[in-house]
Amino acid sequence: MEVIVEKLAACENKEACLREAYDILSKKYRGHRIRTYTRFWQALTHDLHTLWGRESIHCHAINLHLRALLVRSGWFKDDDITLHWSLVWYISPHQYVKVRMGPEQTINVDIWAKVYGIRFGDYARGFNS
Secondary structure (H helix, E strand, O other), rough: OOOHHHHHHHHOOOOHHHHHHHHHHHHHHHOOOOHHHHOHHHHHHOOOHHOOOOOOHHHHHHHHHHHHHHHHHHHOOHHHHEEEEEEEOOOEEEEEEEEEOOOOOOEOOOOOOHHHOOOOOHHHHHEEO
């Protein structure tokens, strides 16, 4: 993880850092709709080192990694990253983040949903997943 933090710290600006973190984490992890329920007990694990070794983790755990990488990069403060909730298929709770890029600008980030066609700047909700 430290190698990734160093890579993010060397980015030229906040947006480059966020996009690089998004690319790294979306290649490492992918969302699974069904595994959310069939492996529900894994949602109780919050240890970054334990989670780092898995290929599939819950949305909130991916967001935990994103927050850690962004803050440790030095480009973002903890309060620049806020957690938000939506409902996938209108019934399944889902977490994504909003990242403050400037005084009047935020970007939605939903790494878990990238595999379902949700692009950088958008998030899973309703049947949009």
